[in-house]
Amino acid sequence: MKRRLIYVLPIVVILVGVWLLINRQENKDVIQNTEQKIVSANTTVNKVTPTHAVVNNEQSDVKYLAPIYDVNVQRDIVYASKKNETEIEESLKFDLYEPVSDNNKQRPVFIFIHGGGYREGGKYDAADISTKLAKRGYAVLSMDYRLKNDPFANFPRTLSDAYEDISDVIGWINTNATAFGLDAGRIAIGGDSAGGHLSMNFANEYLQNKPSIVKPIFAIVDIYGGLLDSAVQEKLPPVLIIHGTIDQLIPYQQSLDLNDALAKRGIYHNLFTMEGVGHDYKNAKYTDEIVERTLHFLWNVMNRPEAEWLPENVGIVAAAGDSFDINLPKGYISNPAADQLQVTLPKGWVLAQNDGGQSLRVQAPASLERGNYSIFVSLDQSQKIAQSFAINVKVVDPLIGSFESYFDTADNKIKTHLQITNQSNSHFNGSLEVVYDKEQASQGTFTTRVDQLGPGKSTIFNIPELARGKRIIKGIDASGTLLQMTEDLSQTLLLHKLPKPINIDGSLEEWKEQVRFDVNDVKVSGWKGKEDVSAAGYLAWDANNLYLAVEVTDDIHAQNADDSGIWNGDGVQFAIGIANTDGSVPLEYHELGAAMNDNGHLSKWRWIAPKGFRADGYVAIDQAISRKNQKTIYEMAIPWSELTKDIKLVKQGMKIKFSLLVNDNDGDGRKGWLEFNSGIGSAKDINGFGDLYLAD
Template sequence: MKRRLLYIVPVVVAVAAVLGVWLVIGGQDSPDAPAPPAAAVPAAADIPAGTAEPVSLSVDNEQNSIPYLNSLYEVNVQKDIIYASKPNESSTAEALKLDIYQPAGDNNTLRPVFLFIHGGGYSGGSKEDAKEFSENLAKRGYVVLAVNYRLKKEPYLNFTDTLQDACEDMADVMGWISQNAQTYGLDTGRLFLGGDSAGGQISLNFVNEYLKQSPELVKSVAAIVDIYGGELRDSIQDGLPPVLIIHGTLDTSISYEISRELDEMLQARGIYHELFTLEGGGHDYKSGKFKEPIADTAAAFLWNIMNETELAWLPEQSEMMEASGDSFSLPLPEAYRMDSAAGKLKVSLPEGWKLTGQQNDSLLIHIPEGLKNGDYYVRISLDQESGVSAAYAVNVNVINPLEAKLETYFDDTDQTIKTRIVLTNQSKRTFSGSYEVDYESAGISDGTYSTRIDGLEPGQSENLTIPELAAGMWTMRGYNVSGMLLQESTEPSRAMLSPKLQEPVRIDGKLGEWAGQPRFEVSDVRLDGWGGKQDLSAFGYTSWDADNFYLALEVTDDTQAQTAAGDAIWNGDGIQLALGITYADGSIPREYHELGLARDDQGKLLKWRWLAPSGFDSGDSIRLQEAVTRSGYTTIYEAAIPWSELTYETDRVKAGLKLKFSLLVNDNDGGGRRGWIEYNSGIATAKDIHAFGDLFLTE
């Protein structure tokens, strides 16, 4: 969506005057306009602070497109550029490659550079994982390098060597940047590093370590973006650049507390940094809910650092979260405060927004009711008659006043599956009005649920119950007491029923016996260059009896390729499924199973268990019946998994039991894993049971 900009700009006034506010409507810059030269930003000493002269204040509704902040360009990509060749753990020379993402049509000869390092636990992942984030920054004007580095089969057997090798690879990338700066129009004076998970950890430790070993190599690194990597292996070195830490509170792979500790360490050393907390976020920065706020906040943080590095001119945070209809206080950095700055503050608000007041250290801004949720930039500048100026930006993530969390559960009292909506008032105002939900009832018919909400205080929640399983797509609407639509959202419920087998099935790779069973579509495509259903598509069935959980899947795939074995079968054609048995109260378990089934190119059946709760073995020792057949472009998977391989509490296996369930189909056409299609999430990009769907056993 187009970003709205909120500006503030100061110009010296000769005489002390009363603050005035006026509205000026401005035009929008052309996206084709070339970005301004890299010049730019004055040092704090160039703008006198601490004077007692008042500032004057202006407000307008300009929505200018700002280079490096807003999306302005299409993107060109060059893939598989070799930046070094190094011996890997098997002493074989490995060509290390990078992909370069460039803004198309950008006439600047010096563009800021962002080096993105992928995650994967030092044993997996690739530069392709960074595609979305890299494209996002390149659209704003950055040149982004997504890089591979040497991976290890057992990275934690000697983690010191693993991290050292990765850091040495990043040193080679820095050398490549220096050597190729003129060719690609790279501004080596505006260089940023970042990554997710292992990539975030490499970013931090590489810069920190080389500040000690070879400071000349990393002196141009202006900032680091650490997405849930978090752990420094050494004490913080002098000269560590600003750091943006991004982490979800429900991350089960790397504890959020690690980033909290890093936050405290940086605070103690006086290093400018921010901790952007993703409330309810797991270990997946590309998930739909957080993808845009992460990219927009990172862009604001980097833009601020490019403009100024003195603490007095930088905001305490580059992001804020506010509900539509609320007023919020926008803090001013020390150098912009009314008793410190000399000049003129200019505030440009999105349409309908209002400046309703100001104090020495903050501005009060009102967001209109019914505003579509999303990210809106706040840009604040300080101008003087001398022409010297400073600026910073804040990403305001506007959320709905009401948050709805859906929970399906089995009600023992009447032996039915129901849906609970936990409705929370996220705004700063007491909410009264109505709430309405349109849904599908177990995929059979449409239903509508509506209720009045009276006097729901800020931060308070109310439980609403739909007396059936609400499946399919949900459309949720909130209205105020006047009937005005305040919010509307649509999302899938991710709940399904698994009926008990009425007749035994043969695990033979044929689906005739499954006719008439409820089926699910594996329809979420995570595959670059997907050629349609003939390229890769799938549908499936689940069922159960007292002994086994059953799965059947029909996959259409135009090319079969599976040459891997053991824990690497995810690299080739095959399926991965995740199952977690909920606790007796229906809550999400801490541990779950992740299994894989495949058929190699010689017809051998393969199986593997990557994750298992305590007491269960990982590896290929799992007992199950498996059949995988292929004819033409069609591959059939069938499996009967004993309940004893999934839970020690087999007596709980009965109608009403709730499981957490996710499944994906990997695709390899002979040149490596291309991607996958999935039903639910939480397997491929991150291990996150909170992204699984619900599966209920029924009679």
């Protein structure tokens, strides 16, 4: 009997060990994978690396990080039926984004809650980020919830109704987990603006009153949702905060205050700051990085490790060719098994060998490769559960260029300032070559030397003409090696002055000689081509008005609003900001719109106005709208007095920031829009506008 017991005990030990390893399997597999990297904010401190770290440069696809799956979308799944503010029963729905052929019966779940000030928006707003998360293996539920015509008239009810709706979604997950392959015990929740506010406050509020409902939540992603409405609960899940520094709707300071409140309470969190960006997590400069930081944050906290095993930040930006430090979490530093540290780097990356054990110094190669990469760090504790974390590193150009055109009154020519900033941690010594389109549709070139431009330093060069269209900046070091080749696109139009006013009659007969532009950046869900919706615009000016015409091809015209809600149906929205006299971007601008409803009634509206202008929606625009044979023509004369208080500015050389979009609705809600420039549809950001100049 004793001998049999001796045989059995080792088997039991082995089985327990196997179970512990399986429990960590999904995250341990990740260590063999992906492409991302980490940088500490201060690369001059902690320049030490564990001397016994094992480096692996062979990365494979990692579940929940790599985009390895196709995505299937099940739309309009009803999760509850509730009375709205008019006491009418409302079917509440979500769209389910799920990975195809992942063979996972327990997918982690992400609930995304859209923004819109609690009065507008919908589950379709999150289609892009939902798809990207599902490609990595998450089941994403992009949900609608009860909206209000005046959400702040009874804000406590607005919140309680929304909280109840979120709770119902979690209840649906619990009931349907097996049928849909969901892990009801691993739920992340997040959203933008009002959705971010709801995500944070729902979890915090229910921890006090209904903790069992939020127990499955392992992470919160708060995209400029502002402050918590009550004190931080001690069991609040880890929080990723995302916010832009120039947000005019929800001040960035609110996220800084939230960051401090979480730190004081000991809640693990990260703050990701979008420099120079407003209320716009879909901003092209940051959208990929937001997805990657979110994925790495979720990957690190999914199995609920203690904070001592988590990195102080899940990502950072590094210039190609730079070295940087990864500060190790406390658990890795204090553990006696630190000599068993395993580090997985992207191919071509090197781990420097320094003395000590507080951090890892990594060297990124000086190549033309850019984008997001992963670094995985693991501590193999033998018979204990292996600890690991992943960090995203966005590799960027060593130099960043910023163009700003201006009108030089000395010779009445449009010229361009080019500001170059060194964002690497080394001095740059070499040359720049800039290629661009000129006014006469020919190509221009500007070449200059750059001598000893220090890290973080900037210098300005003057290009003696308008640099527009496709612009390419080449950075070449002193040895003649090409370090970077950066591209951007500038939409700059020179408007003709009219000899006589255009007759606003819904016809394009008088527009044939005027400046034309294509509205061809498609943001329409399920777009079927130009016959579905397409558009082109025209612009001109005289001493009294700015003239705008838009011709839209649209197979179905649907518009049932006459006021501020016209954005939700077919119509046009456009934004105009009068640039500062030096050509720089103004702080304020107008956002205007025009539409024709299904009964032929014309509407116009002003959503945003600078100080001194009416903020009640009224705008004195002369307009005409006509529709025939699936073509809708919008024609407008906008008095300068509705755009600026200083009419003396209206003359040759005046610079205007401009953006326009065409909304598309086929009768079942807004499908999306076409845009010329950005800064209106996905977020309000004048930095996304293009330039207009008044010419003779």
